[in-house]
Amino acid sequence: MYKEIENSVCAPKGFTAAGMHCGLKKNKNKKDLALIYCDKICTAAGVYTTNAVKGAPVTVTKENLKNGLAQAVICNSRNANTCNKDGEEKAKLMCSLIAEKLNINESDVIVASTGVIGQTLPIEPIKNSCGELVSKLSKTGANDAAQSIMTTDLFTKEAAVEVALKDNTLVKIGAIAKGSGMIHPNMATMLCFVTTDINISSQMLAKALKYASDDTFNMLSVDGDTSTNDMLTVLASGQAGNNIIEEENDDYKVFCEALKFVCRKMTVLMAKDGEGATKLVVCKVSGAENKKIAKCVARAVISSNLVKTAMFGEDANWGRILCAIGYGYNEVDVSKIDVLLSSENGKVDVCQNGYGVEFSEEIAKEVLSSDEIDININLKAGNSYAEAFGCDLTYDYVKINGDYRT
């Protein structure tokens, strides 16, 4: 659908990136400090966690983005800089330290942190590395940056696309993100940094970002816990050369859809790499009276621990899916619900009109043995559709989270 290209956040014109080990993570081979930079000031926007307990970087970034402008993103992993007395002070220090080396205004920096909550952030390693980090900035540095924001992630999450506007101007959009636990739909539940070279006002950029995230990041759940530090930001350099977008015109619509495509791609990567996950699970709800109902049902199913463990066990225990539908939308007309399980290995009808249908356990097992499973639900009550993204619940989730701090 979209032409996918290399170099994620460095693909759009104007952007470079870097990542390195500064000393926050114990293992010296693991990078822990990322930088994304644009050679000119950008319009910018963000969406943030709705959790009342907010990471200090979230507060500082919100303040810095009030004027709709930014030029760089700095992000460390291993420590969330949340619930610390000196949190805001340290977050601001991260901005000023990197701004000085980049020779930009400190209020034009987006700052983010991810990792353990409630441990004082050691600022020395960051302070001592800002110079080197800036010297590492390059057009090929996106993967290093993506590595540097990983916590329990098993792989880096990157994507970029190219799309043509009405006048054939080519626009690029790139993104890096990190998962992989404490993820539940409630405004930008994770860290994701998007860059683009489109020329767009910060107001329209914010609108596009909300549009793109509502059906993607906000429909993702790994474990039901809405994190304290989540943010999704976008920087637009304007260097693609299109006429500036200041209203909802055709170019705006093209950009929105391409941005949503990139966001969906990152969402799927995050679900796939959910803590301990062995399977990506997508719940596709059709035939709902309205979009809100479709979303509620999709989220309930994808968030159910019992559905998630059944997916892990490759057990077509569809009663649990019905159960989750029923509490997800407690006025649903049960007598109309159809459920179909599908994957690259085939498909199997398990429930029609609210009742079980006979199916081959062998075929069901085969369908569920895939590492990407779709739970297709038709409510047959309207025309609205929504999808939610999640993963299975495994022994490894418990293992990873039983002793995360040490």
Next chain:
Amino acid sequence: MYKEIENSVCAPKGFTAAGMHCGLKKNKNKKDLALIYCDKICTAAGVYTTNAVKGAPVTVTKENLKNGLAQAVICNSRNANTCNKDGEEKAKLMCSLIAEKLNINESDVIVASTGVIGQTLPIEPIKNSCGELVSKLSKTGANDAAQSIMTTDLFTKEAAVEVALKDNTLVKIGAIAKGSGMIHPNMATMLCFVTTDINISSQMLAKALKYASDDTFNMLSVDGDTSTNDMLTVLASGQAGNNIIEEENDDYKVFCEALKFVCRKMTVLMAKDGEGATKLVVCKVSGAENKKIAKCVARAVISSNLVKTAMFGEDANWGRILCAIGYGYNEVDVSKIDVLLSSENGKVDVCQNGYGVEFSEEIAKEVLSSDEIDININLKAGNSYAEAFGCDLTYDYVKINGDYRT
């Protein structure tokens, strides 16, 4: 506080019970059919799951209890009789089969089923056993009945108390219940059958039951999944001989508190025996502006997979507790929150005024090594209090639910 007595549901005057293996469970040593009976008609009340997908027995019991009268409870395990085309027919058949043997009206039977959803209920084993079940009724049959309603429960759940009314009439209340998965606060999330010999109108009985369950069963979460078949019912024989309670007088209040005590006891047993659980976790929230906020916060903490895995790992990762408080009530004043972890092994302050305090990891580990842990949260914003009941999330939860049907 209350005098606890033996024989649970058989303790109140007029009641007998029985339990046996009828053939639904594969293992012949496991009982799967329970009966509770009163020698005279009782006033009765129930609260039920709010899930739109309701088990057929829930529908039939609701109908049967419309007149506020009942005389017997029949319950099978292994099969939930939910999402089956012939579900209601079978549930009604269970009522009429047992009513015939007991020589009572079939609409005076409370019927319940628990187990796998969406598999046709084999009625023959039940039909063939009703005679024997009735013949087994005795004053010592409560434990057999409690065994017969177990699914993944590891132990039976029983309690009974004796309490004196104003005129010194002694009233008894007994209960049996089953957990242990698909449990999340939303009106009576499990099966629990209560008996009492108090003389009370069915209207006041219903009111008392709601009062008692709101702070107990409705504050329990094992895994966030609100089941399809949950019900809590109470039968009152009136044989204690007190003046009938028809208004909110002193005796009503005494009864309400005693009923709540029994319900809380069953709630704690269910949390303790949550699927895969190694620890009972109680979250006690004080200092809230109102009860609703206190409940929201307590529920969010007790339901958090990340808090639950940390408890399993005996890791004082209090940042996750703050995180859950923040999404549980997203207008909380973070700067006032205190968190204290405690158990029989001691206590440890981990957070004061929203920030971490230095604590000994050794002492924290010692506190968390207990199998009953209290998470004490003070919001310092008012005088309201609530507690929620849950358990840790373990490898065994995943194991039990990865392949439940086979």
